[in-house]
Amino acid sequence: MDRTLVERARQGDHAAFAILAESSTDRLYGVATLILRDSDRAQDAVQEALVSAWRDVRGLRDPEAWDAWIHRLVVRACYREADRHRRRRLLAETFDPTPPTIGDGYTELADRDEIERGFRRLTVEQRAILVLHFHGGLSAAETGAVLGIAEGTAKSRLSRALHAMRAALEADARTIQLNPRRPA
Amino acid sequence: MNASNDVERSLAQWMEAVVPKRAPDFIAPSVLAQTRAMSPRPAWLARLLEHPMHTQLSLRRAAGFGRSTRLILAGLLVVALVAGAILVGSHLVQQRSLPPPFGPAGNGLIAANIDGSVVVMQPDGSDVHRLALPFAGVARMAFSRGGTRLAAWWTPDPASGAELGLMVSEADGSDAFELGTTRYALHDTSRIEWSPDDRRFAFSDGSDRLFVADVDGRSVREVAPDATIRARRGPTWSPDGQLAYRCETTDGVLHLCVMGADFKAERILKTSPGTEFAFQHSSWSHDGTRIAYYVDDVIDHPATSPGWDVATIDPETGVEHILTRGTAEHTILPVWTPDSRFILVAGGIVAADGSGVRLIGAACGWTSPSPDGRFAICVAADPPSRLELWPVEGGAPITLPLDGRPETVAWQRLSP
Numbered sequence: 001m002d003r004t005l006v007e008r009a010r011q012g013d014h015a016a017f018a019i020l021a022e023s024s025t026d027r028l029y030g031v032a033t034l035i036l037r038d039s040d041r042a043q044d045a046v047q048e049a050l051v052s053a054w055r056d057v058r059g060l061r062d063p064e065a066w067d068a069w070i071h072r073l074v075v076r077a078c079y080r081e082a083d084r085h086r087r088r089r090l091l092a093e094t095f096d097p098t099p100p101t102i103g104d105g106y107t108e109l110a111d112r113d114e115i116e117r118g119f120r121r122l123t124v125e126q127r128a129i130l131v132l133h134f135h136g137g138l139s140a141a142e143t144g145a146v147l148g149i150a151e152g153t154a155k156s157r158l159s160r161a162l163h164a165m166r167a168a169l170e171a172d173a174r175t176i177q178l179n180p181r182r183p184a
Numbered sequence: 185m186n187a188s189n190d191v192e193r194s195l196a197q198w199m200e201a202v203v204p205k206r207a208p209d210f211i212a213p214s215v216l217a218q219t220r221a222m223s224p225r226p227a228w229l230a231r232l233l234e235h236p237m238h239t240q241l242s243l244r245r246a247a248g249f250g251r252s253t254r255l256i257l258a259g260l261l262v263v264a265l266v267a268g269a270i271l272v273g274s275h276l277v278q279q280r281s282l283p284p285p286f287g288p289a290g291n292g293l294i295a296a297n298i299d300g301s302v303v304v305m306q307p308d309g310s311d312v313h314r315l316a317l318p319f320a321g322v323a324r325m326a327f328s329r330g331g332t333r334l335a336a337w338w339t340p341d342p343a344s345g346a347e348l349g350l351m352v353s354e355a356d357g358s359d360a361f362e363l364g365t366t367r368y369a370l371h372d373t374s375r376i377e378w379s380p381d382d383r384r385f386a387f388s389d390g391s392d393r394l395f396v397a398d399v400d401g402r403s404v405r406e407v408a409p410d411a412t413i414r415a416r417r418g419p420t421w422s423p424d425g426q427l428a429y430r431c432e433t434t435d436g437v438l439h440l441c442v443m444g445a446d447f448k449a450e451r452i453l454k455t456s457p458g459t460e461f462a463f464q465h466s467s468w469s470h471d472g473t474r475i476a477y478y479v480d481d482v483i484d485h486p487a488t489s490p491g492w493d494v495a496t497i498d499p500e501t502g503v504e505h506i507l508t509r510g511t512a513e514h515t516i517l518p519v520w521t522p523d524s525r526f527i528l529v530a531g532g533i534v535a536a537d538g539s540g541v542r543l544i545g546a547a548c549g550w551t552s553p554s555p556d557g558r559f560a561i562c563v564a565a566d567p568p569s570r571l572e573l574w575p576v577e578g579g580a581p582i583t584l585p586l587d588g589r590p591e592t593v594a595w596q597r598l599s600p
């Protein structure tokens with residue numbers, strides 16, 4: 001992140017914002033796709049977050065906080081997307097998982113499928129904190145900065161999200177044992 | 185995979201495997217096309233409107249009861265309802281019998297928040313003096329409606345300034361005390377709203393929790409009677425002690441909610457069609473007949489409107505009147521004048537009968553009426569070291585230069 005670009009964007013320089021937006025899009029889309037597990041809704045979330053970023057860039061007090069701030073906007077947009085989706089009661093029908101990469105062997109694919117199912121059982125808030133930590137590589141303090149919560153709170157929520165993930169995996173394993181014809 | 189395996193490692197590997205490496209090519213050009221003709225909001229407005237993030241990990245679950253327990257509870261509920269109705273009824277009668285200081289009054293004093301102090305002056309800018317308060321970093325002060333008490337936030341740790349405490353004093357700064365020891369992280373628009381009887385005030389914090397402070401009892405409590413509502417922001421009082429505020433249900437939908445004067449029940453008065461900022465910081469008219477709020481026309485009417493517009497609703501009938509359409513300024517943060525004829529907004533003065541809006545410039549932030557309703561005062565954003573007094577009925581503003589940069593401004597009502 002170039003501090004100068006952020007400062008120029010805050011002064012209304014749209015060309016500077018364009019560079020920031022173009023350099024952020026891939027990363028934000030990855031985060032949104034992981035959280036929402038739906039490519040169409042992830043596209044909407046990223047677009048909404050970037051439009052919000054331009055609209056509110058003058059409200060960003062510290063240019064160094066651009067990365068945390070833009071991630072916060074995209075996580076927030078994911079929450080809204082999830083809310084809208086939940087309201088439409090279409091979650092189960094329109095789920096569109098990103099297909100896993102082929103070529104790592106059957107066992108690994110089965111594991112990924114299991115992780116995918118477990119992950120989808122989590123709330124969007126739980127997914128977000130796991131994605132920021134395990135995909136984004138953010139520390140608890142950095143995750144807290146993105147989510148607007150204290151470091152200690154981020155730690156406890158990460159712990160609870162992991163606990164929920166383990167519980168979801170165990171529940172999934174029990175389901176498969178009860179229904180062995182279901183593909184693993 | 186066995187669930188006892190290293191979940192953390194598996195998660196990281198799975199995310200690495202499934203995350204798309206590139207976004208679709210159209211996203212960035214689409215965003216840039218949308219934003220090219222759009223001006224960023226002023227900094228103060230962007231911060232005012234920042235939407236808090238809900239990070240709760242799970243929703244509260246209702247406790248499960250057996251049939252016999254439910255029967256016992258139902259019996260107890262009937263008894264409690266009868267007793268409650270008697271208590272609430274008597275309480276409401278008491279509320280309504282209070283003589284709230286509504287309506288026009290002689291002009292009072294202007295108070296500005298400068299460098300963590302409260303600076304008070306006459307409406308013509310004379311007799312400037314600083315209140316001697318035993319608290320550091322005093323901010324966002326609000327005088328009670330009768331003008332006899334002052335409540336404000338103070339900053340226990342000025343170095344971080346992250347969390348604030350509450351203080352109350354007499355209007356001249358004497359007999360100051362800290363109200364509770366709780367520290368609050370605030371939203372930029374969190375402000376103190378005194379009740380009509382001057383005995384309480386309400387506020388919402390940065391997590392959109394709603395609190396009512398009992399000044400005489402020196403206590404503060406969160407009011408959240410309905411578990412299906414997860415966020416409450418920007419309370420405003422009715423003359424008979426009800427509260428209206430923006431609320432968000434657990435399904436993410438925004439509403440205008442009303443809570444009874446006993447704080448035990450709340451109802452949804454109006455639901456947003458899905459906008460992000462609707463209903464923030466509504467204002468109940470002093471005659472009790474309308475609640476003013478703003479609608480987000482950027483989303484609701486994208487073809488015709490560049491900003492926000494003001495609407496009112498009758499709390500009894502639920503009938504809404506949109507007073508402005510496509511106003512050029514961000515007509516947000518509505519506040520009624522004491523005579524209920526005008527609604528002051530950031531950057532404008534709106535006639536409550538819908539006959540027009542007078543723009544007074546985007547540089548004006550939160551605008552509030554003088555006790556007699558004749559003037560709207562605001563902190564001018566550029567240049568910052570001054571206040572502007574706009575005659576509500578029309579005319580040029582009066583400028584009050586200050587020694588220092590005011591953050592907020594308030595009126596202290598004096599007896600006419």
